[in-house]
Amino acid sequence: MPNYTLYYFNGRGRAEILRMMFAAAAVKYMDKRFEFNEWDKYRKDMPCMCVPVLEMDGGMRMPETMAIARYLAREYGFYPKNSMDMMRCDYIADCFYEIMHDYMRYYHWKNGRFRFGKDGMMGSDMGGNDCNYDNYMQWRYMNTFNRVMPFMERTLSMRNGGSNFFMGDQMMWCDMMCYCCMENPMMENQSMFSNYPKLMSLYKRVSAHPKISTYLKSRSNTNW
Template sequence: MPSYTLYYFNGRGRAEVIRMIFGVAGVQFTDKRYEFSEWEKYRKEMPSHCMPVLEIDGKTRMPETMAICRYLSREFGFYGKTNMEMFRIDYISDCLYEIMHDYMRYFHEKNGRFGYMSSNMASNTKGNMTSNAKSGTSVSATSSTSSSMKSNMSSNQNSNSMSSDMKTNMSSNPNSHMGSAMSSTSLESSNRSNGNVKKT
């Protein structure tokens, strides 16, 4: 069995579903977590300069949440036996990931780096308008960025009903092994109590 190290921030986020797959499989892995304040120091060490990243046998590092999930699901026998089962697992997983992606954008926009980025963008726009006004040029501020953010936030309000449909679909489908892995919500604590996770 290969040795696995999962790199992510000190939180659930996009890596939690990967931890759940390890938990369902009963496979040990090292859960390497970084604080946000440490990220700039380690960013260049990660493929694509992003996380989560899965390291295999201390050599190969691969990024992207769903690519990691599919790889581990194939390794652990959770990816279905027929092409149609795999198709069903893919569509359920991708729908849920899109919901999570919108939630993560909404969360960061309010509390994290997207909020920081949007405030910087507003400040830069204001600065550009001021400098252009001084030079006698009339500039109208563009609102497309803020409109798309508002649209993203409002679409999240409708995601609860889609999420419940997905849960119903997963629980009613005995062939969807990935679905059963993703529906467990308390695996992180049970993993640690069973000794599956070495947190660093």
Template sequence: MPNYTLHYFNGRGRAECMRMMFHMAGVKYMDKRYEFSDWDRCRNDFPCNYLPCLEMDGGMRMPETMAICRYLAREFGFYPKSSMDMFRCDYICDCFYEIMDDYMRYFHWKNGRFRYNWMEGGMMGSNMGPSGMMTGPNMGSSGMMMGSNMGSSGMMMGSNMGPSGMMGSNMGSSGMMGSNMGSSGMMMGSNMGSSGMMMGSGDMNCNYDNYMYWRYMNSFNRIMPFMERSLCMRNSGSQYFMGEKMMWCDMMFYCCMESMYMQNQSMFSSYPKMMALYNRIGSYPKIASYLKSRCMTNW
């Protein structure tokens, strides 16, 4: 058995299912946690600038949440044996992870982690200029893409393109025209500045809050009914997703739903079988001991 170090932020998030599997299997590991304030300093130490990351003997570091989870599930015996059962277990895990991914993006945006990237007049970041337009080796000084197929204005040029960069039956002489388009061909509207870029950090934050919440709730309401039916396919939903034995899809379900469940249990009232499963997993002796002893964080 190799020596493991799990690198992740100081939260449950995407790494909690991994920690739970380590505990269930009785395998020791180092739980290395990072504060967000540390991340810019050490992000280049990790593949894809990404956490979680699983480090093994020899300094080998492996990224990607679901790849790590599947590896640990196979190593620790939390994966089914047959190909069809593996397929079923995988889609259950992927469905719950999709909900959690949208929830976490909404949660971190709402609570300020991502807001520092947004400034008045546009988005700011490593590839963004002070005007809020993209900068980089292929970008012109105006913030528009430059390249072998690009005209000096930064607009695409080609055999079907007019001198303005975009032409067609519904296009004006500027290359882009429509009910919400200004004479320059850039989008105009109540939240758009004269440059055609989104203006007003307050409006932008509010609009993005609404979008991220809508996206999270859309995923939840789209996926959860099918997950309830999937649970009922084995033993009428009275045990676990794969039947009599707890697998990593059950742990993924618990960890993905935990923050949402604590925040608003009424969301789960239409899914009684999964609510019962959530409580059943939480009371499982090894899981209960892990939940009692773990480092508790707000996400």
């Protein structure tokens, strides 16, 4: 079994699905976290200047959250076995990732971390321009949320009436994606979820999973 190092900011964000899978599988790994002001130091050594990145023994570094997640899900038994069920699990995970993707862009923008500047990647906001990009970012996130969530509530109901997990009796990686996607929005505004009682129950069910609940109690406490 290879030794893994996971590189990410000191936050849950896109990396938390990977940390949760390691926890649920009881696999040890190096959880390498850094602050935003250290990013310049790490950035150029990451495959496509992005994190999370998973590094293996040999030093090989793999990018792309969802590709890493799929790999860990295969390795640790969080993927269904047949091709149709795999597709179902995939689109559920992708649906939640769509929300997370737009949420993360909104969240970091709002907090001034990644800004549109003349000189590229990070820079100051466009000087002298009254653009309220925050509004756009928030609209984008809310639009995706409102488009995806009703479908996820219906999809959950289709197996065991929605009283277990998305794929049935077993917790799969799509259930953990649901948890990770809902976590920050739940802290910010729980009323957004009042139309999605089955998803709220699933959220609690995932957090009550023996390995996950132990992990949640012991993990670093961060705002995002």
